[in-house]
Amino acid sequence: MKKETLAILGGGAAFDKPLPVGQLYFPSWDRYKSAMHGIFQRKYYTNQGPLVQELEHKLERFLGVKNVICVTNGTIGLMMASEAMMLSGKVILPSFTFIASAQALAWAGIDPVFCDIDPNTHQLDVDKLDALIDNDVTAIMGVNLWGGACDTVRLEKYAQARNLKLFFDSAQAFGSMVGETSVANFGSVSVFSFHATKVVSATEGGCLATNDDALAAKLRNIRSSYGAGAPVPVVKTSNGRMSEAQAAIALMSLEDFPQNQSKNEMLFNKYKKCLKDLPGIELIHPAGVTFSNYQYVVCEIDEKAFGMGRDTLLTILNADNIIARRYFYPGVHRSVGFESKYQQDANSLTVTEEVCESAIQFPIGALVDESAVDKICGIIALIQENSEYLNAFLGGG
Ligand code: T4K
Numbered sequence: 001m002k003k004e005t006l007a008i009l010g011g012g013a014a015f016d017k018p019l020p021v022g023q024l025y026f027p028s029w030d031r032y033k034s035a036m037h038g039i040f041q042r043k044y045y046t047n048q049g050p051l052v053q054e055l056e057h058k059l060e061r062f063l064g065v066k067n068v069i070c071v072t073n074g075t076i077g078l079m080m081a082s083e084a085m086m087l088s089g090k091v092i093l094p095s096f097t098f099i100a101s102a103q104a105l106a107w108a109g110i111d112p113v114f115c116d117i118d119p120n121t122h123q124l125d126v127d128k129l130d131a132l133i134d135n136d137v138t139a140i141m142g143v144n145l146w147g148g149a150c151d152t153v154r155l156e157k158y159a160q161a162r163n164l165k166l167f168f169d170s171a172q173a174f175g176s177m178v179g180e181t182s183v184a185n186f187g188s189v190s191v192f193s194f195h196a197t198k199v200v201s202a203t204e205g206g207c208l209a210t211n212d213d214a215l216a217a218k219l220r221n222i223r224s225s226y227g228a229g230a231p232v233p234v235v236k237t238s239n240g241r242m243s244e245a246q247a248a249i250a251l252m253s254l255e256d257f258p259q260n261q262s263k264n265e266m267l268f269n270k271y272k273k274c275l276k277d278l279p280g281i282e283l284i285h286p287a288g289v290t291f292s293n294y295q296y297v298v299c300e301i302d303e304k305a306f307g308m309g310r311d312t313l314l315t316i317l318n319a320d321n322i323i324a325r326r327y328f329y330p331g332v333h334r335s336v337g338f339e340s341k342y343q344q345d346a347n348s349l350t351v352t353e354e355v356c357e358s359a360i361q362f363p364i365g366a367l368v369d370e371s372a373v374d375k376i377c378g379i380i381a382l383i384q385e386n387s388e389y390l391n392a393f394l395g396g397g
Contacts, residue, residue, distance in 0.1 A: 001378060003386040007319040009393070014379055015321040019372060022197025023260065023295055023365035027252040035248035044244060048227030051247035056207075056227075058254060062175075063184040065209040067216035070247065071223055071240035074171045074193030074206035078104030078141075081189050081208060083236050084218040085165055089136035093169075094124045094150075095331040096352045097143045101169045102332045105141070113137065114333045119351045121287030122298070122359070123150035126158060131348070139165035144173035144183050144190075146296040147199075148286035152178050152186040159187075167191070170209075174200050175257055177291035184209035189219070194250050197365075199264070199293040200257055202250035205242055257293075260366070264294035267364050267373055271297050274377030278384060280306025284359075297362040298327075300355065307387030310360050312394055316383055322376055325361045 005011040027035075039045065052070050059068040071077045078100060082091075087110050093101055095114035102112045113132050118125045122145055129140070140159055142150045152168070159166035166186075170176075171193035173183045184190040189212070192198075194205030210216050220228040223240040242250075253260075272283055280302040286292035301310040310326065317324045331352045332338055362376060383390060 001382050003382060003389065006316060006379070006382065007321075008316045008390070013319065013321040014375060015372070018321045018323045019363040019367055019376075020197070020323045021325050021327075021361045021363050021365070023199050023201060023264075024196055025201045025249075025253045025256065025260065025366055027249065027256070031252055032249075035252065036245070039244045039248065046241055046243040048225040048241070049244040049247070051244045051251060052242050053227065055242075055247045055250050055254070058251070059207055059209070062254065063182045063209050065182070065184045066211045066213065067209070069208045069216060069219045069223060070242040070250075071206050071208065072242055072246075073204045074169075074191055074195065075100040075104055076238060076240040077191040077193075077206040077208050078169060079107050080219055080222045080238060080240055081167055081191055082108035082110060084215055084222055084234070085139065085167060085188055087139050087165065089138045090134075091139045091141055092129060092132050092137060093141040094143050094352070095333040095349055096122060096328055096355060097145070097169065097332060098171065098328060099332050099335055100171075101141060101143055102338060106337065111136070112332075112338070114331075114349060114352075116349050116351050117355065118287075119355070121148065122146060122284055122355060123148065123287055124155075125351070126151050126154050128348075129158060133162065137164065139167070141167055141169055142187065143169040144176065146284060146286050146298050147173060147176055147289070147292040147294055149173055149176060149178050149183050149288040151288060152183065156186060171198070171206070172296065173289075173293070174198060175261060175291070175293040176286065176289045178289055180290075183289070185211065188212055188215060194246075194253075199260060199295040200250060200253045202242065202246040202253070205246045205250055261293050264364055265292075267368055267370065268294045268297055270370055270373040271362065271377065274373065275299070275380070278306075278381055280304070280384070281380070295364060297364045299360055299362065300358045301360055302358065307384055308391055310358050312391060313380075313383060314360060315394065316390060317376075317379065320379060322363060322379065324363065326359065327361050328359070329356050331356045
């Protein structure tokens, strides 16, 4: 391949349509029509309808937990968890996460305290917690990233020993397992996202999974629905109800999870093989799990060894319709609403700062196949071979 074939240098885009990073599950039109037909026949759109109930039961079995509470999206799930657990004061979480993790705490009136991450796994670094603990810290929110998990077992012991509450943002870890059990079985509650980009999709959606019946009863009341069961006194309620249309898609997506997971695993391994000899680009493996949804192909770009910075690479790939993304940038501690308050944390978040500048996520999921991965990796190699020229062309580094 010659450098002139790159779209940024005037060649045609490598892909006719944008190739995104998300799973983007679409069932066949016939399956979709038949699911919608059922909803139309029942004349029942929302409020703990039969499809939501079926989904909750199936998820309880799939995740191996006593209670699943389906909700409109993962963010509201995190907000509801913060309220139901009666969190107060400060809660520790990583800054290297989607902003919704911290925003949910802010909505519940909590002060987020940001912890650094492990450079090899990108997961919360348990060794850095001690320095952040004071009398105002009441809980830890672990975030299970990249289809992997933070050190859930160690975190449970750590929280228990200090009488801290513990819960998990598992938005990116649906289906992933720690030892013999799903990630849902750690902490008081685990929150999953069923956003369209996630391995199981309800277009928008999410769920909370907990083995604590009293907490589940509270969560159902906070969500507000006919499925709330016996009323439990809760100060704040919300509308987190999942609609029947969302549940219909989620049921199909859950049924197809095994095929989608194994295709993702195959594509992940293809990326691994194709990128292994390229200097300066390191693939991050889903950490801390015995089984992963393999829905995230995340690499770190070492600017010196690769010959080009992450952002320049991103610009060139995007021109070719390879819609790689720089999740997460900036770190939450540098985002609007948190930056002035948490400026001081930058010094203690050295790994987070580095990874925010070097991490890049590549396309995987329903719209990607083996030949697309070959093509993407070929283009990355071509970019590297011509990094000096391209840097000069784009005036970057
Ligand atoms: N905690 C963590 C750790 C999370 O990762 C998330 C969500 C949450 C909490 C909160 O859960 P939710 O409240 O979202 O359920 C995306 C997703 O919106 C978000 O769900 C996800 N994490 C986050 C990491 O990424 P955006 O704004 O970057 O995504 P967006 O809409 O730009 O889509 C990504 C790519 O997919 C684009 O190239 C466009 C393409 N796309 C997207 C959709 C929805 C399509 O081609 N078709 C589509 O239908 O946030």
